Amino acid sequence: MKFISIENVCFSYAEETDPQPHVNAVDGVTLTVDKGEFVAVIGHNGCGKSTLAKHLNAMLLPDSGRVIVDGDDTADEEKTWDIREKVGLVLQNPDNQLVAGIVEEDVAFGPENLGVEPDEIRRRVDEALKAVDMYEYRGHAPHKLSGGQKQRVAIAGILAIQPQCIVLDEPTAMLDPNGRDEVMRTLQKLNREQGITVVLITHYMDEAVKADRVVVMDNGKVLTQGTPQEVFRQVELLKKHRLDVPQTAELAYRLRGCGVDLPDIPLTEDECIKMLEEAMK
């Protein structure tokens, strides 16, 4: 079922009066996100993926085209807060998203803003913290947590609003490998167990591989999209646009170039090992 549909959206940060020629940060993007889907959006810096993310919860409004979230147009000012309740946005820097001095009070910030009853807030906060495995840290000060832990608290803060969809704008960019792992596992769990739609903006290919669908953006446009297999099979296209492919895909691509007969492009190490074993027989 269609949950978010982006229809031919253009957006530019330039002012109308700016003498320089307009460069659209998002340039005619059409995209849909289904309910319960895990979508990864990849592309290098400045390709418009973060700008697109901010369109999904009405933080930015398109210059032309429209974004429909669960039947509501984001341009409709009366629906702004309904949309933000349905689509939660997690930003890159975990430090700047935590607004209270205690973990549980920070998670409570969202439902407090919505005017939820105190008992219900308590219940939601506990549930959200348990969902991201941070319940035992509920009394801690945010600045004493690790990057991965902070980002999980930020996710819990969005979960407590009980959105149907979470959009994450490079949530792992400032984290170490451990923290990235924690965040990815949390997202996959939320998507599988609670059926929350996830839109993950990232530039790590190994994260994109775990999604149901990968959307590749370049210069404000959608370059290609499909299942991870379909997308990363197009090694040449991605390379042409200076994008990385997962290391295993790269290896398989080069081996094929040397005449090794591989049936497909592997995306994970296990797949790759299995395929190479087969080929060596």
Next chain:
Amino acid sequence: MVRDVAFGQYFPTDSVIHRLDPRAKILMFIAYIVVIFCTFNYASLGVIAGFTVLFLALSRISPKFYFKSLKVIIFIVIFTSLLNLFYGTGEPIFQWGIFKLTWNGIHRAIFVTVLASSCLTFTTSPTELTDAMERLMKPLKVIHFPVHEVSMMMSLALRFIPTLLEETDKIMAAQKARGANMDSGNLIQRVKSLIPILIPLFVSAFRRAYDIATAMECRCYRGGAGRTRMKSIHMSTRDGIAVAVLVLVPAGVIICNILIPAMV
């Protein structure tokens, strides 16, 4: 470094003091500070000391942390003690009717103020603290004072003090790595050497502020109207007792002052 300072931290140990209404705690704190300036003899000082020890013990926080926060003011205490040697004990610096200010008095005041404010911040989370301020300032709404906005600003400031301190450390290290010299030269040179630290700090603080505002909007923040609180604060019997104590301490101090001739 700066981050080791215990003063202003919060320790969630869930004691009787922790569960007190933060409004009661703030009012008691203010009363305490006033009262300490009115102690003129050993008996009233004893009353104050007794209550202070009682409160610190009830807070179930290791005395270690209280000593740590006292460490910060040791310099001031030593400095004023030295001055005391020259001026002689008990010479009033300032006198107005029955109120007189002596170095001894200032000592006691600093000591107890630090202990009491440590006790307040150790046992009250920043959110509770600002929440209580918001409630206490509510009457000011009549004169269109932005009560909610001020308390939100205070709670954000409290939240970001450690983050900005950490950032200052990083910037200082970065500038030192580029050869900045901050520890020598005369006063003007030293002040000037702070500029390369302050400018990046301000720039990053503004960027941060923009991010925080975005994050708050993403979490449906739209001002104080219609907000609820997870931890709603209620006055209970416990708070009644606390307020009674609030009255008893000044009363005890005043009685001591009247019954026993001034000590200084």
